[in-house]
Amino acid sequence: MTRSTRRGVLAGAFLTVSLLVAACGGGTPAEPAPAEDGQRSLTLYSGRDEDLIGPLIQQFQEQSGITVDTRYGSTTEMAAQLGEEGANTPAQVFLSQESGALGALADGGAFAPLPGDVTGAVPAEYTSTDGSWVGLTGRARVLAYNTRVPEAEVPADVKELTGPEWNGRVGIAPTNASFQAFVTAMRLVDGDDATRQWLTDIRDNDPQIFPRNTAILEAVDNGAVDVGLINHYYVAAAETTPANTALKFGAPGTASALVNVTGAAILAGAAESAEAQELVAFLVSQPAQEYFATETGEYPLIEGVAGPADMPALAEMGAPDVDLADLKDLDATTQLLTEVGLL
Incomplete structure (x- = not known):
């Protein structure tokens, strides 16, 4: 795109x-x-x-x-x-x-x-x-990763995806409503300044941009990217079971563990x-x-x-303490994504 x-x-x-x-x-x-x-x-x-x-x-x-x-x-x-x-x-x-x-x-x-x-x-x-x-x-945010990547190397917090070892290896879908809701949750949990910095660092780490979660999952499964930010249920909803994909659930209490x-x-x-x-x-x-x-x-x-x-059970997710109604502030989120050049 x-x-x-x-x-x-x-x-x-x-x-x-x-x-x-x-x-x-x-x-x-x-x-x-x-x-x-x-x-x-x-x-x-x-x-x-x-x-x-x-x-x-x-x-x-x-x-x-x-x-x-x-x-x-x-x-x-x-x-x-x-x-x-x-x-x-x-x-x-x-x-x-x-x-x-x-x-x-x-x-x-x-x-x-x-x-x-x-x-x-x-x-x-x-x-x-x-x-x-x-x-x-409920739909949990997860990192889908290709199983050629050792599970221990896949971070439970997306903030760690800005390191040089992940350059060009991460798939995201900035125009997708679920991604934008996740960014909104990050703004609520970590503040606008920290979220802007994370988005800037992700942008500078040469992510691969996709139009939707299904495209990210396909790219992860065929090895075009190593990890991708999606919702957990896309694996179950896939027309064919992804053969080379596993899921990493987010660290409790962080925006990475959001359950929308x-x-x-x-x-x-x-x-x-x-x-x-x-x-x-x-x-x-x-x-x-x-x-x-x-x-x-x-x-x-x-x-x-x-x-x-x-x-994992929903009760074990450790979702951040966010009022889901507050995810309505998408206007500021899309403006922020635009400012950093991801939209």
């Missing part, structure tokens, strides 16, 4: 965050289109890939009899669209890849309060503090929608949580559902 292309991507991301609060309010809520022949339906905006979430939405449709019109895009794209449409959005439910977009939209008044039995199904550290959105799955969440919210204009409430309740039900653990390799967030196979 060229520098000019990366700047173009940034412009869209930067505009997204700027529009969210300004555009969410005002206007008259759009009325959902009447369903034909008495059919129940709802409109879902999904910032999650269809390959991952589509089968679960199909399961919900078959179970509930509700037709779901799902519109897919990146979390950034869907959040931007919600911001632009404001109260006139046809969306009734929003699924997000990470908590930052949910926090930004919630601050703009975009969401209706969720029922207490929905938000209460998830531990407080993995959901909103005001009941505006609910966490669905995917999440769901009901749009303010759909506050009375029984269909929207049924979908969100379904997503924190045992069948849906088991689907996430077994089919996408993510961490379920409700009690009584086992985590993904061959992964």
Whole structure:
């Protein structure tokens, strides 16, 4: 990806965050289109890939009899669209890849309060503090590394990737929402100055730039790079099991051990929608949580559902003490990434 292309991507991301609060309010809520022949339906905006979430939405449709019109895009794209449409959005439910977009939209008044039995199904550290959105799955930041590299040489803290021994050997995806949420967490844990220095040092260490986590994982597995910053579940979600890749989980208490969440919210204009409430309740039900653990390799967030196979327990992660809603400050993060030349 060229520098000019990366700047173009940034412009869209930067505009997204700027529009969210300004555009969410005002206007008259759009009325959902009447369903034909008495059919129940709802409109879902999904910032999650269809390959991952589509089968679960199909399961919900078959179970509930509700037709779901799902519109897919990146979390950034869907959040931007919600911001632009404001109260006139046809969306009734929003699924997000990470908590930052949910926090930004919630601050703009975009969401209706969720029922207490929905938000209460998830531990407080993995959901909103005001009941505006609910966490669905946990996704840990990890270093994926090619197994030709001795495990003892792979650092548990990404701050160590700035040494000369890692020059040209690290893959990152600066335009990816998960990477930007991670940088935002680093800003919260270590401060802006330390984060700027780390980003500068990583930039100067000639990293390989990728558009998304899946591309990083492929490059690690085929040996194009030795290590890459991704979320843990990409290994389980890969079409074929990576043969040459292992994962290093972050040092407890550091930003490297961040556990972000995917999440769901009901749009303010759909506050009375029984269909929207049924979908969100379904997503924190045992069948849906088991689907996430077994089919996408993510961490379920409700009690009584086992985590993904061959992964450490969520309770053992030692995630930093960060309010996930505070990851909403993506505007300052993308500005910082631009200043250091990674966007």
